[in-house]
Amino acid sequence: MKIEKRDWFFIGLVAVILAIFIAISGEEKTxxxxxxxxxxxxxxxxxxxxxxxxxxxxxxxxxxxxxxxxxxxxxxxxxxxxxxxxxxxxxxxxxxxxxxxxx
Ligand code: HEC
Ligand code: HEC
Structure with a gap:
């Protein structure tokens, strides 16, 4: 399967959401x-x-x-x-x- 441009957009979006999630859960270690x-x-x-x-x-x-x-x-x-x-x-x-x- 070839990864299209708009697929990369979707992959990027998932990565950003994941990064935010990790950043927020890091706060909980306080x-x-x-x-x-x-x-x-x-x-x-x-x-x-x-x-x-x-x-x-x-x-x-x-x-x-x-x-x-x-x-x-x-x-x-x-x-x-x-x-x-x-x-x-x-x-x-x-x-x-x-x-x-x-x-
Ligand atoms: C009546 C005194 C008193 C008040 C009020 C108080 N603290 Fe403390 N706090 C201490 C003392 C003494 C320590 C040192 C460790 C201990 O005895 O629990 C401490 C330690 C801590 C620690 C470090 C705990 C650890 O595991 O090393 C944190 C975080 C903390 N206080 C947050 C707060 C916050 C946030 C508030 C207000 C919502 C607060 N304290 C109000 C006296 C107080
Ligand atoms: C923006 C987030 C944030 C706020 C607001 C904040 N703290 Fe902290 N505090 C931290 C972080 C991050 C650390 C270092 C990591 C840790 O040990 O929890 C820390 C560490 C501490 C420690 C030392 C804990 C230890 O290692 O013994 C004390 C005591 C403390 N904070 C008290 C307070 C008090 C009192 C207030 C309000 C006047 C306050 N903090 C507000 C994020 C915050």
Whole structure:
């Protein structure tokens, strides 16, 4: 089978989509926020409005953690505890976009 010009377009498109997919999944390797005693306040702030065990399935499905409230806590505490970010750390507003919460 001969590969036509428009086939190459299709192959190129698949390659681009694959590359984007790999780039996005690479982000997930960023360390999550540890779910430990130290970060308890973060999880409490994020899940303070979490639906209870007998809330409707609708509420549970569309629940979003209060990330902005939780993010206010990160830097004050890290600074107080002397936790320094790696020198090549990316721009750091919105911590929780990159550092995911564990459930
Ligand atoms: C009450 C203090 C406190 C708050 C609030 C806090 N941290 Fe931390 N964080 C620490 C300490 C202390 C460490 C050092 C390791 C440990 O004890 O868990 C740490 C470590 C980390 C690490 C490295 C974990 C690892 O595996 O090496 C990440 C990532 C992190 N914090 C992200 C966050 C983010 C994002 C927030 C806000 C959403 C946050 N932290 C809020 C105290 C805090
Ligand atoms: C654009 C994505 C992004 C944002 C936003 C971001 N980080 Fe990071 N962070 C990273 C990457 C990538 C690394 C280095 C890889 C790793 O170790 O997770 C890192 C590393 C860290 C580490 C060191 C983890 C270790 O190796 O012990 C800490 C602590 C940390 N970030 C805290 C924060 C805090 C606090 C905020 C918000 C003020 C924040 N980060 C925002 C991407 C991000």
């Amino acid at each position: 360390k999550p926020v540890p779910n430990n005693a130290t970060h308890k306040s973060v999880y409490e702030a994020a899940y303070k409005n979490a639906p209870g065990p007998d809330a409707s399935l609708f509420k549970k499905t569309f629940f979003k953690p209060s990330k902005k409230d939780a993010e206010k806590l990160c830097e004050p505490c890290h600074n107080a505890k002397g936790i320094i970010l790696p020198p090549n750390h990316p721009p750091k507003h919105r911590c929780l976009f990159c550092h995911k919460l564990l459930n």
